[in-house]
Amino acid sequence: MKSLSFSMRDLICGLLFIAVGLFFAIQAYGLELGTAFRMGPGYFPLVLAGILVLLGIIVIIQGTQLEHEPMGPIAWRGLLFILPAPIFFGLTVRGLGFVPSLFLTGLLAAFASTRMRPGTALLLVGGLTLFSVIVFSYALGLPFRRFGPWLGL
């Protein structure tokens, strides 16, 4: 595989650096730049953004010279269940309250694994919720509402 082709990984990485760099550069350009003596809010970010774009270009160039290795599998199932879990917790912790919200969050996350069986998940997450309520809510006294207004309690 030693040919002068682009490494997919490095190409994406370089383009990402360039894109983020350009984003910050454009944003910084809209701010007051000032001079080296009295730098405005845009000066330092603009310099950094420029460096990032440059690094992105170097990454892409370097990527053409190296042997490539495959990207490996992507944890689609993990992404699908893990990432929404904290978001779900955020959406429901006030409305449903700490206990039901945490239970459902844990359950959602549990199904990211192909090995998890529904019965095990319920048991595990139940124990986890109980533990968290005792430790975080009662022992440490974090100011969570245990059951929220959506439940009509």
Added chain:
Amino acid sequence: MDLLSNLALGFATAASPWNLLFCLTGVLLGTLIGVLPGIGATATIAMLLPITFQLEPVSSLIMLAGIYYGAQYGGSTTAILINMPGESSSAVTAIDGYQMARRGRAGAALAIAAIGSFFAGTVSTVLVAVFAPPLTAIALQFGSAEYFSLMIVGLVSSIALAHGSVVKALGMVVLGLLLGLVGTDIYTGTPRFNLGILELSDGLNFVALAVGVFGIAEILRNLENEHERDVMIKKVTNLWPTREDWKQMTAPILRGTAIGSALGILPGGGAILASFASYTVEKRISNSPGEFGKGAIAGVAGPESANNAGAQTSFIPMLTLGIPANPVMALMIGAMIIQGIVPGPNVATEQPALFWGIIASMWIGNLMLILLNLPLIGLWVKLLTIPYYMLFPAIIAFCSIGVYSVNSNVFDLYAVAFFGLMGYGLAKLRCEPAPLLLGFVLGPLLEEHLRRAMIMSRGDPTTFLTRPISLILLLLAVGVLVVVLLPSIRKKRDEVFVED
């Protein structure tokens, strides 16, 4: 005699029943997460950070420090027993430690690691106590130019430690710096890079970033291919090393302690670098280098002492300058700020009980580790048999609770999901998260000191070169960068990292 009275104050603080309890909690928790793969000290401390709101500043920092060095102990246990380093700093221990275990000498390997770590911990605690005050005195002389240059050294060193491409690591630092600037410009109050989102005007949440990039992304990586972890461990017997072992381990422990203590002080250095350096040295000077990789005692004793010494002395830049040497120290600084303490040279004079209490607690914590862990090895081994899919829902739940409780801000939870995705994507692109986090923490500081230094020099950039301390620091940074980029050393570095 100042030293003695300071240490006495420290021990009086650290030995109060309440603080002893938190120290014990910290080291046990640290060992636990060190043993369990898929969750590291950084993610754990990030998760627990908000909870430390409720504690006294000293107690919370003692506990967080305990987690940090406890994790090193736990990490080496799994490295020896099942060739799976729980923490990156014990990657080297796995090479010879696991071979010793395969030869039926697991007990001796564990004991050597523990004794080496304890010795190194004791020496480096004394070193921290001896060197912190003079360094604090120097730090008080630091102007903005020096701070700027020192941070550059830290950032460059973090690149040296990252796996793989130097350019990508550099990119991660710059990306981190940029992310750190999101929010409001401190000088003019101008909002910047906040995309019009109100929650971003105070900047991105550090805990959300750390939890996302280290915690969530790590889980996703572990879920890529789930396979059964075969944990076949024979009963660990014969813990006490033989007289021959003692003879073979003494010199490597001494050398490892010295190497680790020196490298730990460097901002950006610390435990990982120390253990690699010690292994290389031991192999180089050994009479029988062929033994290495096949269960050499020096290959366990040296690196284990070095990583513990490095972990301890990396507190020096944090406590004296307020500059984090690694992501864990960055979190400790976060913890101090949450408690209303401004990290920096003034901590030692304004909060002597806190400062010396933390130092003394490190020694007490190390003593607890050696007393507790050797008898508890059986328990830790049991924990290893818990399948991963039973663990990660709990990690997600604790991450969510931890992040939410920082500000009771729902937006931070969305940020966790975002940073989790970003961290996973970056990992897929072979970009390391550690330089990113360090850049993020240092971003605002770096800009502040750059701007201040330039104003003081009336726009003359040579100020960084004409001030002697600043010049030395910058030369050090250039030196590190050159060393990392040199082809021959680069090859060596790749080889070293391939081993983990």
